[in-house]
Amino acid sequence: MPLGFPGAPLRLLAAGVALVLGLSGCAPNDALAEQANAGDNKNYIAGDGSVTEYAPESRGEPVQLTGTFYDGTVVDSADFKGQVTVLNIWYAACAPCRVEAPDLQALYEKHQQSGVQFIGVNIRDEAATAAAFERTFGITYPSIDDADGAVLLAMTQYVPPQAVPSTLVLDRQGRVAGRIIGLAEKSTLNALITDAIAEP
Structure with missing residues (x-):
């Protein structure tokens, strides 16, 4: 989608970055956050129950x-x-x-x-x-x-x-x-x- 489209992509990107930073900020050494951020396409997240x-x-x-x-x-x-x-x-x-x-x-x-x-x-x-x-x-x-x-x-x-x-x-x-x-x-x-x- 072009960046000129009512600013939605930029807002979504900013929200996504804020979410990632929020998750990693709460637990900087959290293996769950690290694995999720790695984006390695595993079909599970460690310790997800x-x-x-x-x-x-x-x-x-x-x-x-x-x-x-x-x-x-x-x-x-x-x-x-x-x-x-x-x-x-x-x-x-x-x-x-x-x-x-x-x-x-x-x-x-x-x-x-x-x-x-x-x-x-x-x-x-x-x-x-x-x-x-x-x-x-x-x-x-x-x-x-x-x-x-x-x-x-x-x-x-x-x-x-x-x-x-x-x-x-x-x-x-x-x-x-x-x-x-x-x-x-x-x-x-x-x-x-x-x-x-x-x-x-």
């Missing part, structure tokens, strides 16, 4: 990862086969991680009898910081120390690196059956886990 459930026939290959729990135990995704597994990516200073922590523990306790295992993937904290978080929120399932980012890197097909928290529900074959990018709402995660348990 999107939920995806995958039909069995549309799931890809099993997740492949190796990590070490804070107590030194080595864990391999090959060990996940035969049971539903919930992977939660977190770190202690992450505000939504703190909000969802009690719900994750409650769901772990609820589904433990069904053989569901929960594993945290801590991408930032030293052992003492992670342990303090777990004591504060009563978390009793283990977490992988992923400060080097190896596990997160192995899951980039499913989770954008800046999307913390994020939660994956793996089926009994180790494939991603459900995914929550952002805060895991309790009833939603419960539904994803229940559906995975119900599969033959």
Whole structure:
């Protein structure tokens, strides 16, 4: 549209610039704003709360990862086969991680009898910081120390690196059956886990 048309393009451009500046000004280090401003045509924005459930026939290959729990135990995704597994990516200073922590523990306790295992993937904290978080929120399932980012890197097909928290529900074959990018709402995660348990 020509610039001479009643000034509308200039007004729209100014409004758009003001909106972008407003968003980035409120949170200069906000990964959401950075990703949105990047304009890289991703079909999601990190941490946007999107939920995806995958039909069995549309799931890809099993997740492949190796990590070490804070107590030194080595864990391999090959060990996940035969049971539903919930992977939660977190770190202690992450505000939504703190909000969802009690719900994750409650769901772990609820589904433990069904053989569901929960594993945290801590991408930032030293052992003492992670342990303090777990004591504060009563978390009793283990977490992988992923400060080097190896596990997160192995899951980039499913989770954008800046999307913390994020939660994956793996089926009994180790494939991603459900995914929550952002805060895991309790009833939603419960539904994803229940559906995975119900599969033959």
